[in-house]
Amino acid sequence: MYQETDRHRLFTRRALVLGAGQLGMFGLLLGRLWQLQVTEGEKYALLAEDNRVNTKLIVPARGRILDRLGRPLARNVPAYRVRVVRERTPDLRRTLRSLAELVPVSPRRLQEVEEQARSLRPFVPVPIRDDLTWQEVARIAVHAPELPGILLDQALLRDYPHGPILAHVLGYVGPVNDRELANDRDPLLALPEFRIGKKGIEKSYDKKLRGRAGLSKVEVNALGREIRELDRDEGQPGEDLQISVDLELQRFCFDRLAGEKAAAAAVVDVHTGAVLASVSIPSFDPKAFTNGLSAATWRQLRDDPLFPLVDKCIRGQYPPGSTFKMVTALAALEKGVIDPGHEVFCSGVFTLGNARFHCWKTGGHGRLALVQAIAQSCDVYFYDVALRVGVDAIASMARRFGLGERLGVDLPGERPGLVPTRAWKRERLGEPWQKGETVVTGIGQGFVLTTPLQLAVMTARLCNGLRMVRPWFVRSPEAAAEEWPRIELPEEGLRAVLRGMYEVVNGARGTARRAKLPIEGIALAGKTGTSQVKRITRAERARGDHKRKDKPWRERDHALFVCYAPYAAPRYAVAVVVEHGGSGSKAAAPPARDIMTRTLEINPSGADLIAARSRTARG
Amino acid sequence: MQGRLRSRELTFEEKLRALHWPFILLVPMLAVIGYAVLYSAAGGSHEPWAWRHAVRFTAGFVVMLTIALVDVRFWFRWAYVIFVATLVLLVAVDIVGSFSKGAQRWLNLGLFQLQPSELAKVTLVMALARFLHAARLEDIVRPVYLLVPLAMIGLPAVLVLLQPDLGTAVMLIAVGGGMLFLGGVRWWKFVLAGALVAASLPLLWANLRDYQRQRVLTFLDPERDPLGAGYHIIQSKIALGSGGLFGRGFLNGSQSQLDFLPEKQTDFAFTLLAEESGFVGAALVLILYFVVVFLAFFVGMRAQSHFGRLLALGVGLNFSLYVFINVAMITGLIPVVGVPLPLISYGGTAMMTTLMSFGLLLSVDVHRQVRIPRYPSEL
Incomplete structure (x- = not known):
């Protein structure tokens, strides 16, 4: 019994301790709830709001x-x-x-x-x-x-x-x-x-x-x-x-060139730099990209050897060929190494040391001065002039006309093209410049590369009073108010060059007589270009292979044509490049003429072409 | 001596009158609160939880009263058998679980699913009460004598850990420890056991399942993985906190109603309750729980037999541990261990075992005058 009482007393003691412990635990829980719900309630209420609302x-x-x-x-x-x-x-x-x-x-x-x-x-x-x-x-x-x-x-x-x-x-x-x-x-x-x-x-x-x-x-x-x-x-x-593009003109350009395998054309307003049309052939349907392209379509577009995804106007880089001759001439005129009356005799071949450089005209042009050299696109004349002035002066002139650098058009991915200098060659290729390279640079061959848009801008700068316009699709009002800087050049020389371009189309011996405008009283001035994509070997020249019509497409020359109109009061410039189109006068000049005709008909700038016409009639 | 110990059998009417009616009325109050919480958890619907909660409670309530009216000496006599049966079930669950690959806590008995680990919490209390009832003070102080109750605690704890169910294992050890404490085991032995546990923690850590480690780590720093393991605790705290003093109103707990709260019908039922009824409602429910624990204490104190006293306090301790672990878990005081809130959380076995333990408590109270000999053979 004593035992039992002892045990009971011990039990009661322990039970009270345990009960106190339990009471403490419940107190702890109440305290914790108070802390979470009352003391910190606001903080958690904010968190709850965050939890609940999804933006x-x-x-x-x-x-x-x-x-x-x-x-x-x-x-x-x-x-x-x-x-x-x-x-x-x-x-x-x-x-x-x-x-x-x-x-x-x-x-x-x-x-x-x-x-x-x-x-x-x-x-x-x-x-x-x-x-x-x-x-x-x-x-x-x-x-x-x-x-x-x-x-x-x-x-x-x-x-x-x-x-x-x-x-x-x-x-x-x-x-x-x-x-x-x-x-x-x-x-x-x-x-x-x-x-x-x-x-x-x-x-x-x-x-x-x-x-x-x-x-x-x-x-x-x-x-x-x-x-x-x-x-x-x-x-x-x-x-x-x-944007500056004229839909109707753009469509006309596209349709006009749609028959070519690969071509590009740009139309710019020579005074504002507005791009009125910019076409690259072949093209693709942009709608296909909106929801992501199927892998097969994408591969097909990407691997197409004609590069339908590439905007050839700003990313296609072509040797400008004879369209570059104005630059060579102006460089020489500026340096004073020639004047417009400077004459060269073209026998069809130009010799420099052991090297022979041929004119496109096998028999040669005979004796001619600057205007006719441009009109007939005599290569020998410009070999001579280029050698006189040197490559660096040519490059300096080319840059002022927008070649060899990005024009800053508001489209992504514009390419700069290339205008070589002595320093460039030493740096890039680690080799000294060769005189023969100056010779070919003079006719826009060799290292020179330009984009069709650059060619259109070059033409615009030639005819707009030497203002250095830059091309754009969208222009802010502030940019519109800005004046373009001018290229300073001797007046007389420039006039001769432009006259040469007029003769190309309108002269008796011009290379692009077929590009005369069908519009009464408005004259077109331009320059053809036929740029070689492959060096002609002596054997090929001897066989006459370089003039054969059945050359593989890839080896054919690029056909180029740059032009502006009206000649008397220039407003629009057009550049057309037909890849491997053959001769510039046959493949590029006719579409360029048609595009210019359409441009003048639409006359996006609203310029007074009638007045221009009367001035042309007078001049 | 023998004659005095053997008391007169109570009549059915006497038993009914001796029942602790305030307690019997208190229990359905908690179940009704549970019904409301589950109704809200389902977005204002009796389905799928609230209705079945009510059905289960009704069934469990009948079982509770039945157990209450059975002579406490019956439970004394069968305590070990029932305990061993529970162990067998636990082994069975482990074996079935090893076949189904994964945590296995239920035995599918066709009609309902039995969770033996829940049952073990009650039957362990019964077995320890019987053991300690027979133990004399001079026995208790002998360390060797303690090996038997330690095995009684250790066996189910290990079996439950194998399932693996850390929460229940901890509860079994805590309840068992509490019983030994009430039985008179010396203070220093608990201190020693505590030291041993602390020393073996690294070993335990090495043997924990990955998800158990995650839970501990997450407990130590819930922000560690706010959308993963820490999600439960953070969301629960946000829900509690946004409840404020008076709550957001019934069915208006945005956290719970918008499904931010995980397992709101089971382990996190109290969070929903606290969000919607605020600190006031949560405190009120906690006080109701405490009243239950206090009544168990009261029953224990007025019981005449040591078995009865131990059983009543064991049931109270078990119940308060449920509440404590659950609420401490959802308030971020301890790791998430997956212990339901008795009578409120949705879940069959927990409800049934809670009511069964209340039945035993009531039985103790009804038969509080009954004297029990050291061994059943002397009955």
Whole structure:
């Protein structure tokens, strides 16, 4: 009994200790709850708000791109999409199969959709097709009751109504890649449906066109399912952008050159530098890029030997050939090593040490001065002049006319071309300059490379009073007010050069007599160019191979023509390059003439061509 | 001596009158709160949890009363058998689990799923109460004598750890330790055991499952992985905190209703309750729980038999550990160990075992005058 009492006393003691412990634990819990709910309640309430509200970006409508008259070149068109929501259909596969019976969906696409739908959260709509026609939309809508979980809706798709005609100028939009995401802090880029400018105007003016993202505050649950919208800010749609291109002229240029395998043409306003048309053949349909290209199409475009994706106007680099002769002449005139009356006798061959340099005219031109040398494009004359003035003076003149450097046109990816100097060759090739290289540089061969747009700008600077215009598609008002700097050159020399260009087309012996304008009273002035892509060996020359018509395409000369009009009051300059087109006078001059004719008919600058005509008549 | 110990059998009517009615009324109150929480957890719906919670409670309530009316000496006599049966079930679960590859805590008995680890918490208390009832003070001080109860605690704890279920294992050890403390084991032995545990922690760490380590690490720093393992704790704290003093109102807990809160119908039911009813509601429920524990203490103190006293306090301790571990876990005081909140959380076995233990408690109280000999053979 004593034992039992002892044990009971011990038990009671211990029970009280344990009970006190339990009381303490409950006190601890109450204290902790007080701390979390009352003391720090506000902090956690804020966190809770954060948890609950999800800010969703709304993609703003992308700005349109318009031509100079406001005709849309790039726009957004509503596309009818059909999507499926997995959780709303009892049998995903059957629903998809029923849909495929109504509108064409490839079995592979069905497979993809099903896999995607099963991998995503069940309430996320999975796109099936986004190019439905109205009839297809109607057919699906009528059968809606048999298609649980199928959603029809509208999205804005980028559309280029003129397809390949403006593909290189406008570029295209496409899904954002990692590099773009890393370089741009705009939250829009993170959205899967956002499309960013990838090429052309779409890229260079992307920020302007894209606008500002709207915000939608949505209450969501932990799974990201939207419960309801709390607040909405529509954001700012992208700005419409007007570019200098004239749609009608652009289309004309494209159609005129569409028969060529590879060609480029540029039309610029010689006073403003506005690019009125810029064409690169072959082209592609930019619409294909909007939703990402199929790998096969992409490979086909990329590997095409005619480079349809490359804008040859700003990225094609060609030896300018004889179109470069004005530069050589002006360099010599500036240095005073010749005057316009300087004469050279052309026997058809120019000899420098052991080397022989041929004129294009096998028999030679005989004795001629500057105007006729240009008109007849005598090579020997310019071999002589180039050697007199030296390559560095030629290069300095070429640069002032916009060759050998990027012109800063507002399109991405412009190439600088190449104007060689002694220093350049030493640095790049580690070899001293050879005199023979000066000789060929004089006729725009050898190392010299130019882009078609550079050639058009060069021509513009020649005829616009030597103002150093730069080409543009979009120009700010501030830039418009700015004066172009001038190239200082002896007046008399320049007049002779321009006269030579006039004679090319209008003279009795000009190389491009066929390029006379069909418009009464307006004269065209220009210069042909036929640039060799392959050195002619002595044996070939002896056989006359270099003049054969059946040379492989790749070995044929590039045909070039640069021109401006009206001669008396210049307003437009055109440059045409036909890759491997053969002779400039046969392959490039006729399309250039037609393009200029059309340009004058449209007369985008609104210049007073009548007055020009009367002046021409007088002069 | 023998004659005095053998008491008169109680009639059914006497038993009914002797039942602790305040306690019996308190228990359904908690279950009703549980019903409301589960109704809210389902977004304002009786399905899928609240209705079944009610059905289970009703069944469990009947079981509780049945157990209460059974003579406490019956439970004394069968304590070891029931305990061994539980161990067998635990082994069975481990074996089935080893076949199904993964954590296995349930035995599918067709009609319902049995979680033997929950059962073990009650039957361990019964077995230890019986052992300590027979132990004399001079036995208790002998270390060798303690090997038997230590094995009683260790065996189910190890079996549960193998499942693996750290939370229940910790609870078994804590309840067992508490019982030994009540039984009179010396203070310094607990200190020694504590030191041993501390020393063996590195070894234990090495043997923990990856998810258990994650839980401990996450507990130490929930921000370590806010969307992964720490998610539960952070979300739970946010939900609690946003409840404030008076709560967001019934069915208005944005955290819980918007599904930020994980397992809100089971382990995190109290979070939902605290978000919607605020500190006031949460404190009220905690006080109700404490009243239950206090009544168990009260029952223990007025019981005449050592078995009864130990059993009542054991049941109270077990219950308060449930509450403490659960609430401490959701408030971020201890790692997430997966212990439900008795009578409120959704879950069959926990509800059943809680009510069974209450049945034993009531049985102790009904038979508080009954004297129990050291061994059943003397009954």
